[in-house]
Amino acid sequence: MTSPSEELHWDPETVRKNAYKAVDWVVDYLSGVESRRVYSDAEPGSIFESLPAAPPEKGEDFDSILKDMDEVVMPGLTHWQHPSWFAFFNANTSGPSLAADILSSGLAVQGMLWQTSPACTEVETRMMDWLLDLLGLPQEFHSSGAGGGVIQDTASSATLCALIAAREKVSGFAVDQDGVTEKMTVYASGQTHSSIEKAVRIAGLGSRQFRQVATDADLRLDPADLDRQITEDRARGQIPTMVVATVGTTATTAVDSVSEIAEVCRKHDVWLHVDSAHAGTAAIVPEMRWIHDGVEDADSFTFNPHKWMFVGFDCNAFWVKDRQVLVQALSVLPEYLRNEATESGKVIDYRDWHIPLGRRFRALKLWFVMRSYGAEGLRQLIDEHLQWARWFEKQVSEDPQWEVTHRRTMNLVCIAHKDGCDRTEAIAKALNSEGQISVTPTTVEGRRIIRFCFGGTQTRMEHVEGAWEALQRAAR
């Protein structure tokens, strides 16, 4: 008589056979995704309703489950890997990333402590150093010094960790003793990402303590206004705690001047966090490295390989200049996690670098992607994306109907129809509901614009040309 554990788990050959089928499904999906409409047109609730109300009592075979990927799930998918995805920012992945993720899922090791899988920690430390090299980032963040990097799920979490570290540092690691939290203030431009205000709220400062700094004509944070606001806050007993410089804002990829902001932060002794979530990848191309000028003076820095660097979600990269501050802010060491390696002080326990305890082996994705493409290959690809954006910008600016509304800094082109907001909005809607391409319309300083972001793994020049054709068609 066999026991449930002998009978019910897939044996190795079944794992192989069904995992192959899953791979085949993915390859077919990616090969054919171009023919699908980008945005799902599912009605709210329709996918939910097509699923039974309770789990099945009896186990089902894999083929019938896989079939439901096509029949139930597919109608409700918006296809981020579609070659004509120009909406939001990219969340691209790639073959090497997929292969690495299969290994990570299969190994299923936990990297919470060095001891719980040393390679999970040490490959990550090396990869974070590699990224500094790849992007030409300052050695202040390198693991060989006082700094270091860690993979987080998203920039939202990275920013929160930066704020926790800044908050603890400014309060002398005694936020509970002093009751200072409600006096702490955080500064960023009105163009910064919503995750900054969310972090300010989560950290217990409250939205009222989030200061929006004025921007210049190019939507870059105005360092003079920052200086003025910090000075005023300090004068009335507030505690300026962190400034976020945004490299590549969400709406228009405006690039704050990190070096000018750093000067203000130095003057007032305030933590500087640089959020380069989408834009960071651009710095793989040497001509784009200006976006990070001054980052050597920041206390923390983050960018998302899972956006534009062919590394599948989730893989955010976060560095601090002084890892001790971060670790002291986040470390709670219970008895059951004590071990010799940790107590030797010779190893990194990444659980103390972020909010979760458990963590999967995400560094494999970075390792496989950087090795498969090589630094040269990544430079060429990112350079090509920038060329696409330049080409698209040129078409728009030469067309009498259209206008490039904001300075293009990298792979995002922001445009508006000269007939005004209603027309622009109507065209954006038509594009998305037609379904051949996807774009994100938004409002910047009262004006309706359409954003085109170029960075998909599956995108080729023909799709960029197709975007321009679709736009002209929709405008007619």
Place this chain on the structure above:
Amino acid sequence: MTSPSEELHWDPETVRKNAYKAVDWVVDYLSGVESRRVYSDAEPGSIFESLPAAPPEKGEDFDSILKDMDEVVMPGLTHWQHPSWFAFFNANTSGPSLAADILSSGLAVQGMLWQTSPACTEVETRMMDWLLDLLGLPQEFHSSGAGGGVIQDTASSATLCALIAAREKVSGFAVDQDGVTEKMTVYASGQTHSSIEKAVRIAGLGSRQFRQVATDADLRLDPADLDRQITEDRARGQIPTMVVATVGTTATTAVDSVSEIAEVCRKHDVWLHVDSAHAGTAAIVPEMRWIHDGVEDADSFTFNPHKWMFVGFDCNAFWVKDRQVLVQALSVLPEYLRNEATESGKVIDYRDWHIPLGRRFRALKLWFVMRSYGAEGLRQLIDEHLQWARWFEKQVSEDPQWEVTHRRTMNLVCIAHKDGCDRTEAIAKALNSEGQISVTPTTVEGRRIIRFCFGGTQTRMEHVEGAWEALQRAAR
């Protein structure tokens, strides 16, 4: 002339070929992991040093990268999927979970908003309802009412979100107006998980505001002490904000009495969060449902399918009774995320249910696991794990050298050698360094114990017997 994007990305057949190789690697790994030592014996820094200091300039072929999985990574792995893994808690995965994760990695859709992939949201909502059914949890958390569930990365993040919601609710969503944070207090037993104190710190309350409640002889939270502490805190102007009941403590899987704790919370009008991270899965077996008695009176509840339910990390399940409180606490809606679906109020945007903005399609893992095994299969497997623990407990208690130190509530057996702590510690060390099995030694109330947790996907009765043999051998 081909462009970089035409030349450098793997074409579909290369993706298939290399993803197959990754699958083969995983199948070989899992088939052969039993012959490896469980804990890595790598020296600190050895894996790091074996990797080049910078990324390669030229791309490398997949086979040479995959070879380094064996040569560089393998020596640094601690094997959580080893059949003789009895350490910490399990972080088990399974064939169906692996297959689902391949699909999730390949689709690479973003579920931050309903609109960004409706199926990613709606399958998740349904799966969270299914889990309630599978575990016999109260309908108060069902999406058809005012509550609902969401997948988080870990219980640490879930608990933090519960605390943020409780903090905002108790301050009337005006934590910034009132400066009340430093008066807020959080209660849990001294046996609770370290993530509770970490959440208290991250949320800006500070460790001093974390109250350890006394425990009874079975290490369960003492409701009378809880009542007393809350009353005293209230009397001296503190603001009792959240109580955490732990179902299955980390050290010994002690089960707090949720219903008695709920009564105290009701009396004082304090948010009750139930942390059943590891233990939750036990409730798949009807005889174990007593562990959640009283959960219907909790405000939030969490457990980790990624621990003991054959769902690969990360997949934490978190429910709230009033989703509006959670969403109001965590929602920041910038212009570029506005869309008709969100504004209709008819859909769920899960970004407002947790800290990150981006999110991958993790519900597929739950869907595939619950359908592949069926409720019946999962019940049989968990029941078998409980039988293993019962058998092991029996061997220990019948042996004159050993003692079961704590009441066994589920699949964890805590033991000590009768010769005392030094002997127990020496045996634990010998077991882990011998490498055939892995255990976690810890100290509870001053006494050194060894924990044996039984719940691995690859574990069979022979490995449980092997654990007992290894223990006897080590004791000789």
